[in-house]
Amino acid sequence: MSLFWRIFSLNAAGLIVAAALLLGPVTVSTPVLPAEALVVVAGLALLLAANAMVLRLGLVPLRRLGRAMATADLLRPGARAVVAGPAEAAELITTYNTMLDRLESERAAGAARALSAQERERQRIARELHDEVGQTLTAVLLQLKRVADRVPEELRAEVGQAQEATRAGLDEIRRIARRLRPGVLEELGLVSALRSLAAEFTTHGLTVRHHVAGDLPPLTEESELVVYRVAQEGLTNTARHARADRAEVRLQSCADGVELLVRDNGKGLGSAQEGAGIRGMRERALLVGADLSLAPGPQEGTDVRLRIPVAAGGRS
Incomplete structure (x- = not known):
């Protein structure tokens, strides 16, 4: 039975019982007698308890769906909410699971395009580092070697330091290029x-x-x-x-x-x-x-x- 009919049936039963009491031999005095007040309060409490039980049972699938939505992670696919409960709740959970399937599929396709573009960009940067920056540093290193043979003795130590720094930079550029493009x-x-x-x-x-x-x-x-x-x-x-x-x-x-x-x-x-x-x-x-x-x-x-x-x- 759907959640609507559960709530409707319960409320209808309460109203029918109330109408039967009004039309029957039961009377309420003025002022109200303690026994009569006790009967009215007991009937109201029973009706509220039954209403609360129906609503609690009917909303359990929705609470389960809320927990599933709060913990959903598209990077950990496959988790789905259990389809259960009244027809309206089951339909809502099924719709949510279908939406999650579509989101995961779209995210996977988008991630594939993004990572493919990322790999192409890595390769482009690696080629430019190797072909442009690497060749420039190699040319600088060769020029420093020629300069080192002709500079005065007191400047050779500084030129040597420049050579080592350039060589270290060239090695680092090559290492970065290798990591970008294996x-x-x-x-x-x-x-x-x-x-x-x-x-x-x-x-x-x-x-x-x-x-x-x-x-x-x-x-x-x-x-x-x-x-x-x-x-x-x-x-x-x-x-x-x-x-x-x-x-x-x-x-x-x-x-x-x-x-x-x-x-x-x-x-x-x-x-x-x-x-x-x-x-x-x-x-x-x-x-x-x-x-x-x-x-x-x-x-x-x-x-x-x-x-x-x-x-x-x-x-x-």
Whole structure:
């Protein structure tokens, strides 16, 4: 029975009973006798209690829907409100679930376009850094070398410092370009790219161990890029925020596909809110139908797990 008919039936029953009492032998004296007042108060209390019970039972699905709406997160798809209750409430919950399906689909499509544009922009900036800024710094370095051979002895130390600063800047430009555009991923594949990534962070004060299984199912180029970017962002967060000195990158087969694990021995997640880096990882995971989870490590630190189903990751 719908919520409307429940409330209507209850109110109708109350009015019918009241009319029957008025037309029947029951009378109310003036002034009202205590026994008569007791009967009226008891009948009113019974009617209010029945009305409250019907409303409470009818509004339970709406309260459940409110909790589902308050906790909905498009970056964690799949959660839906349970369709139950009177016809009106069930229809409202069904409409909400349908709207959530459409929002998740539109967000996934929008995120795919945004991240694709982001990758193209990364590649453009990386090429400009390498071709323009890198070549300019290389030319400056060569000029400083020629100048160093002809300057007076008392200025050679300063010219040498300028050479070292220019060389350090050139190395930094190349490192940034490599991070923006992982050429090793395109040229040598995911295994070599992850090893190179671990070596890069190891040279910057973080000891990174890596293990890549040899029996991995094939992944699409898009899935490989997602794995690489999630590993890169995970190690970046570890180096910047975790106060860790050790990390591990592991890529292996799992029950339904491929799993990437980035583990550190840092301070853990704590109560901090998810930043742009973690939201970016979640959006990338959605692109290939993967599941991203963050949890405390077995002893300390943080585990970042990315699971890509075979159906989403396998090459066609």
